[in-house]
Structures are given as structure tokens and as C-alpha cells.
Amino acid sequence: MSLPRKNPRLEWIARNRLHPDHAQVMAEQGASASPSQWMGPAGLVRRDPHRIGSIGPNGIKRIDRSGLLSSQAAASPGRQAKSEPQKPLVTIDEPAFIIAVVPDMAGGELTSHDRDVLGMARQLADADPARQGAVLAVVFGSHRETRFEHAGVDRLLHLGDERLEGYSPERRLGQLEALEREYSPERWVFPDSQLGGAELGRRLSVRLRERPATQVWQLLSRDNEWACECRGARERSDIVRTLPRCILALEECAEPVSETRHEVRAVELEGSVPEAMIRIDNLGQVAVDPASVALGEAEFILSGGNGIKNWDRFHHAAVQLRAAEGASRVAVDNGFMPRERQVGATGTWVSARVYIAVGISGAIQHLQGIERCNKVVAINRDMGCDMVKRADLAVIGDAEEILEALVALIDQKRTEEARHEAA
């Protein structure tokens, strides 16, 4: 056994900051990155207070222990951008079993629902260290997701056949059946979503003659056996059952993976897939008139209140912006808008991505109705009103002038774009 040896001379030099060799000795001793901190001979971390801190505005040296200054410095453009902390990479070479996940990949990217479902699959795969499983994600068509490794994907089966692009449940089902034959995953996990997961998951479980757990919102671990809690009877009941092979999980069913990176090793289907019988022909998405979209599910809402005097102009702006129209209670009561367009606690609770409130002061009932909106833009004369306080962007001024300028701007961009395309 080797004893830790001290070198008293080097220690003396290290203590003596005025020694000519001090900097060199410090550099040798402390293998750490920062010169102000090193591992002492006794295994304790030593810090040199003379090397940290900065001179404050009154000429006195300040040591900032709160992290305030350093975080400010990191945010300043002079320093390089703070890189993402490196997470440990997990590789699973010989998994005991496979958990297959079929994410929706709306717009070619993992949705937050997909991440939750992958987090659930990760839980199932990692439950027993003696029997480590791997998560296999199946992606159809082209995608532009670059962060599979952070979402907890060990294996990626990318089926890039262009016929699998878009809505093609029958062909996709054929591929999943081939996957079942080759890998026979221990469990199949789908997001129970309208984007396709609900349909594909049910189709597959019927084809495999498995009774799936649908609308799973929680995993339960009961004496070394998995169980799950599902919503049933249209959100009216909770059903607790042992976890079956096919799982269709709701949003927020589990925490997404955040601590580790995974390998994303590409795998392929080896056997040939028999041609599926196609009974459904996809004729593509239909252009939907935004005004006809129910207010509760509209993505972009232009809402008007008492501050609007010229309603024709408001309707024109809504058409130009291609936004669904909403209204405050006052505007509806005064007969400018139909009752079904009322936003708020007494009307519709909206969940738009962007909500533009024009001339709405923001009664508490109205603010409750827009609670779930992502971004709120207020256009108002009154700077002190509650809507301005709630808004992510508030523009103070005459509502009609601003709307008109906005419409003109959009018109201009559209004509530019059209000219660009023509050229």
C-alpha cells in the first residue's frame, strides 16, 4: 500500500505567492481547470481567495458567492455561450428485451407527448438493472428530429419509404407487424393522441390480439409487477389494471428523459414486408376556414372588445391574418359578435398559441378564459389595464391604426413573397 507522499518544498512554494515558481507549481499541482481551486494533499479541495473575485465599482475587491455576477457574465455576449452540460451517455449492447415506441412525430419532430411516452418506455426498460431493456423508436417517413439521444432512444428504426409518408395507417401497420415478427418487443407503447398514435396503437393491438390499456396516465409498480391507471368512460372513471403488452398513454404519463443521453443506434428490418391491402386513400389536408374552427381549438385568435369602434375593419383584419375571431363579453352583449365567439369564463375557454386582444381591458373572467394561451398580445390605449399586465407583448396606442398597419405589413410581405415565387 502506498502512502501519500508530501513534498514540503513544493507545498512551501505553493503557499508563497511571491515565489518565482509559484504559478508553475500551482499549475502542476492542480490538474483542475481553474487555477483558483485545486486538490490538496489531504484530499481536500483548496481554494485561493486571491485568485477569485473582481474589483467592485468602489475599488474594493468583491468575491461573489451568490453566482449572480458569474451568471450575468455568462449571459453577456462577450463570453462564449454557455454550452449544454454534458450528460452521461448510456449504451445498451445486449438488451434483455425491447420496448417499442411509435412516436407521432408531428411536423417531423418529437412532440412533448412523444417525449412523455418515451420517458415512460425508459422507466419500463430501466426498472430492473439485472434485466436491462432497450427503447426502440419507430419513425415513419422523413423527419428532422436531431435530439433523439436526449429523449431516451436506444435504437432507432427509421422507415424512410416515401409511401409511409403522411397518413398511411395500413402500410404502417404492416411494418409494425414485421417489427413484431423480428424483434417481438416486450411491450408496445403509443401516444394516445389524435395525431395518429391512438389509431395506429388500436389497430396494432387488435391485429396482435392483445387487449391494450388505453388512456394510461400513470404507471404503478406493485410488488415487482407493473400496473397502470387508465382513464375510462370518457374521462369519467379510473381503471387500475396490470400492465398489458400494448399501452396507449396520455400526455404527462411520465417524466421525459432528462438526465442521460442514449445511443440511437440505427436498426433495420431484415425480412421483406408483405404489401398491405390499401383501402384508405389520403387526399391530403383540407384548407380550413379559420372562422369556422371552433374557438376552443383555434390556434390563432384575434379577439375584439369594447375598444373597437369599426367592426368591419376588425373582421377584415381577422380575414387577412387568417385568425379565428373572438370577442369579450361586452362586445357580445352589445351585439357586435355572436355569443359562440365569446372568450372567457362565461364563454369559451381557449387554448390558442397566439391570442391578440384588441381593445380588451382584461376582466378577470376574460383572463381566466385565456389562461392556457401560450402568447398573448394586447393592443390597448390604457397602459394600466390588466390585459397589458398579462400580455407577453403589449402595444399602447390606437387599436384601429395598429391593426391597419399590421394588415398592411402582412399584405406587403405576401405580395413580396408572391413576386419572389414568380421570379
Next chain:
Amino acid sequence: MKRHESMASGSSGLSVAVLVSTGRHSLTGRPGRADQDARAVELALNVENSHIRLFHAGEPGEECREALRGYLGMGIDSISLIEQSADADVSAALEEILRESKPGLVLTGTQAEQGEGSGLLPYMLAESLGWSLIAGLVSIESIEGNQATILQALPRGQRRRLKVRLPAIATVDESAARARQSAFGPAQRGRIDTISHDSSTDEALAGLSIKAARVRPKRLKIVKSKSARDRFKAAAAKSEGGAGQVLSEVSAQEGAEAIFKLLQDENVLSI
């Protein structure tokens, strides 16, 4: 047999079967129509030149009959009630009935309002009958021969057009047209024909524990930071700190540009 010929020729219209379940009023709990199934009946009533039949498989009790009268009140003459025990798996009985009656189109809700409500039944029927399956039907645009053009619901009010080969089983989405009101007189005059059918017990369902739904816990915002200061800041932060940007004393043009930039960043403008 006669009906089968008529469907094949397509001259005397399409035969539409609607599988209806019983629902409950959300507040009073009184038995009534199930919302999505009522929408399915509404869709069927709007198919031109069609022959509609309604089927319900379940326990023939007083509550069930009261609920079914809700559908009769929409202007339907009769409903076929397939007698089953309370804990039965109705898929086998429905499959047999559909195989016999050979409809061109079968409509049903996406999810039942009672029982397990997994929404699996139409998939099982489509699989065992070998018919097409349409998920989330919103409206039927046209039916020509054995091809139907339909609209399918997507999230956020979007729609997708599909061409489907008939016979098909369609689940009707809740964004389909609202069902007409149920009138009392026709509801009382309509017939409920019972068809006796032996039922097979759904044993897997009997093993499940079903309770009234409880409120799902809100997801906690977990801050995984090494620094105590960051964790404290996240825990002590107010939910809404008025962090919004306020542009006062700007010209209308500047204000519009700021809004335009936000709309572009959020990608809601279609240019």
C-alpha cells in the same frame, strides 16, 4: 338477402348501420344519448338516399330503454336492441349482426361513456369483418358506388380528406356536427325491437378495478440545477411576474412590426 342485393347494386341507396351506446347526462346522471353516438346518428340522417338501422347491444333494462328513446326522438322509427348480460363482451354479438345485415357503412362514437370506454370495439369489428376502418370521421362528402369521400378530424380544427372503400366502419369524432334535439313525441312512438342473443362474459373486464375518475395531479416543475441559487430562484419565483414587453409611445407602424415579428416567431402566419 334482399338488402344485400340492394347494396351491391347501389341504386336504392346506401345501408347505414349506427351502433349506439347509452350515455349519462354529465350533471344529473340521468340516462340519455351518448354524445358521440348521437352525432353519428345525425351524420347518418344526413346521408342522402340512405337506409338507416340503429343497433344497441346491452342489458335490456328500463334505464337502457329510456336512454335509447333519446335516439328515437331524433326521427328514427326503430332501434334493434340486442339482448346481452351486463358484463358481456358485445363484440361477438355485434359482429354476427353486422355480418347478417351487411350494411355499407357502420357509424359509431369514438369512445363509450360507460364501462371501459377504450374505443376498441370498432377496430375489433373492422378486423374481424375485414372492412375498412375510418378513425375520427367528421363529415361524409360523397358516396359513389363503393367509394366514400370523407373528412377526418385532426387536432386544432384541421381536417383531412380521405377516400375509403366500402363497406367501412367509422368512428365519429366529437367535432362532427352537433346532434339534433330529441323530440318527446317521436321518442315515445318509436319501437325498440329486442333481438335475443347469447352473451359471452368479458372476463378480463371483471378483473379490473373501476373507480370514479380523480383529478390528475399537476405536473411539478422540477428544476435540475447544480446551483442552490438557481433552485431557490425557481422555487420562489412568482408564476406571472409581468415579464411582458410593453411598447408605449411608439408609432402604429412600429407597434405593428413588433406584433408581426412575434407572429412570425410563433409561426402562425401563413404567408
